Amino acid sequence: MKNKVYLIDVTNRDGVQTSRILLPKLSKTMLNIYLDEMGVYQSEIGFPTLKHEVNYINGNLELVKAGAIKRIHLEGWCRAIPEDINLTFKNCPDIKHLNISISTSEIMIQGKFQGRKTFKDIMKTTIDAVKLAKESGAETVGLNAEDASRTELDRLIDFVAAGKEAGADRFRYCDTLGADDPITIYERIKALALATKFPIEMHCHNDLGMAEAVSVAGAQASIESGVDAYINTTINGYGERCGNCDLVSTILALKFSHGLSEKVHLDEHVDLKESWRIARYASYAFNLPIPINQPGVGSNAFAHESGIHADGALKDRRNYELYDPEDVGRGEPELLETGRIITTGEYGGVKGFRHVYDKLGIHFHDDNEARRVLELVQYANLHTQKAMTDDELRFIAHYPDVARKIMTANP
Ligand SMILES: [Zn+2]
Numbered sequence: 001m002k003n004k005v006y007l008i009d010v011t012n013r014d015g016v017q018t019s020r021i022l023l024p025k026l027s028k029t030m031l032n033i034y035l036d037e038m039g040v041y042q043s044e045i046g047f048p049t050l051k052h053e054v055n056y057i058n059g060n061l062e063l064v065k066a067g068a069i070k071r072i073h074l075e076g077w078c079r080a081i082p083e084d085i086n087l088t089f090k091n092c093p094d095i096k097h098l099n100i101s102i103s104t105s106e107i108m109i110q111g112k113f114q115g116r117k118t119f120k121d122i123m124k125t126t127i128d129a130v131k132l133a134k135e136s137g138a139e140t141v142g143l144n145a146e147d148a149s150r151t152e153l154d155r156l157i158d159f160v161a162a163g164k165e166a167g168a169d170r171f172r173y174c175d176t177l178g179a180d181d182p183i184t185i186y187e188r189i190k191a192l193a194l195a196t197k198f199p200i201e202m203h204c205h206n207d208l209g210m211a212e213a214v215s216v217a218g219a220q221a222s223i224e225s226g227v228d229a230y231i232n233t234t235i236n237g238y239g240e241r242c243g244n245c246d247l248v249s250t251i252l253a254l255k256f257s258h259g260l261s262e263k264v265h266l267d268e269h270v271d272l273k274e275s276w277r278i279a280r281y282a283s284y285a286f287n288l289p290i291p292i293n294q295p296g297v298g299s300n301a302f303a304h305e306s307g308i309h310a311d312g313a314l315k316d317r318r319n320y321e322l323y324d325p326e327d328v329g330r331g332e333p334e335l336l337e338t339g340r341i342i343t344t345g346e347y348g349g350v351k352g353f354r355h356v357y358d359k360l361g362i363h364f365h366d367d368n369e370a371r372r373v374l375e376l377v378q379y380a381n382l383h384t385q386k387a388m389t390d391d392e393l394r395f396i397a398h399y400p401d402v403a404r405k406i407m408t409a410n411p
Helices: 011-015 025-038 052-063 081-090 106-113 119-135 153-165 183-197 211-224 246-254 259-265 272-286 307-315 350-359 369-385 389-396 400-407
Strands: 005-007 042-046 071-077 097-103 140-146 170-175 200-204 228-231
Touching: 005 246, 005 272, 011 025, 011 042, 011 170, 025 052, 025 272, 025 369, 025 389, 042 052, 042 153, 042 228, 052 071, 052 097, 052 400, 071 272, 081 119, 081 259, 097 106, 097 119, 097 170, 106 119, 119 140, 140 153, 140 200, 153 170, 153 183, 153 400, 170 183, 170 228, 170 350, 170 369, 183 200, 183 211, 183 369, 211 246, 211 259, 228 246, 246 259, 246 272, 350 369, 369 389, 369 400
Parallel strands: 005 042, 005 228, 042 071, 071 097, 097 140, 140 170, 170 200, 200 228
Antiparallel strands: none
């Protein structure tokens, strides 16, 4: 079987840990559902060791059991230390996928541990953590080297070999500071993959504006070395500082760039047509506009005005467009209600609530049955502080118990 590129979206972990941007747990849940429908391989759903994430994570694991989340791996992130592994399985006993992280570069080991730990100590803790995660019930463990791009290659090879030996399933190469360039990462990943024959995840940040270029170059090196590649993405590129590798741009690059489309094959489950919906929902939920020039989903992605361009695009759209609006799920007109409208939410009553749900095709037997869901919708709206979307309303009606759980946080 040919090696492929699989996508691991980290919006619900790296995206939300970012300064000054945040998501309610209901929105994180909707993103997991949308990512699943988009055919993304794995969603890094959050922090199982963080108290206020526990109900949300357990609720999402229940959605897997209920069949609402079908194929995607829901994976938790924690530090590669036995204490975190134990706490993870205490808080979320049903979690099956984990990525565990530790710094490997000398600059971080010196800077963070200030002489209290050596690389040898780190290797030992990591191996213990991988073994413990597997013994505790993890089906897959991704071993993350934070600051891998500034870690000596020989040291990284030792680290990966030890992780593989201990039972890890993949290695995450973190370009934590966004310091790599495409050629450098290609060479480093090639050496690493050839030496270890272990699947590699690219986790690249955008501090130099190259997150997608670096990620696909690393993936190409993995594939050419005979191992699967995984690219960590976030929706609309949200993430620490200047962001992470953008989900839609990455899919576009793998499908439409001349060099990659023939050589580097993307997991065939990924459906690019879901791009528009997920990008717009993330923008809405994060309260951050999509830049006008965002690849695929920006409002100018298919706009032409200047004389030569408009004339050329009108004669044949291939003159000035690499892909079509329909490829990313655009092109359908959207209805905007400009007249009377009934909405439901934090202060809604049962009559308006039932009217809204009737329009969604969801009917309740009587007002009493409706009131039980209405109460959840009131809380959900309190929780998100934004007008409820149709999909959010549908989700709450179909999975009221999970909705209640994910919104419950007791300090
Ligand atoms: Zn990161």
